[in-house]
Amino acid sequence: MSRERFVVHLPVRAADLDGARGFARAICRALGFLADVERAGTTVSWEDEQSVRHWVWCDRVLDGGRRCPRAADHDGDCGGR
Numbered sequence: 001m002s003r004e005r006f007v008v009h010l011p012v013r014a015a016d017l018d019g020a021r022g023f024a025r026a027i028c029r030a031l032g033f034l035a036d037v038e039r040a041g042t043t044v045s046w047e048d049e050q051s052v053r054h055w056v057w058c059d060r061v062l063d064g065g066r067r068c069p070r071a072a073d074h075d076g077d078c079g080g081r
Helices: 017-030
Strands: none
Touching: none
């Protein structure tokens, strides 16, 4: 049986976009043991502008098909933490 993909919207309070991204990264780390959580696809948005999403993680695909594990808009090269 194949399973479908869903997006879970979890409203949180944060001081700004960087704070919301930090909160989302913490949630991803806490749920990292769950195989069905797709960390790389995590985005955040303002409650009143949910169609405008901001990436939490860098979305660059590296050698071997894995994604860069660093935060979105990071400085320097992609790769290790």
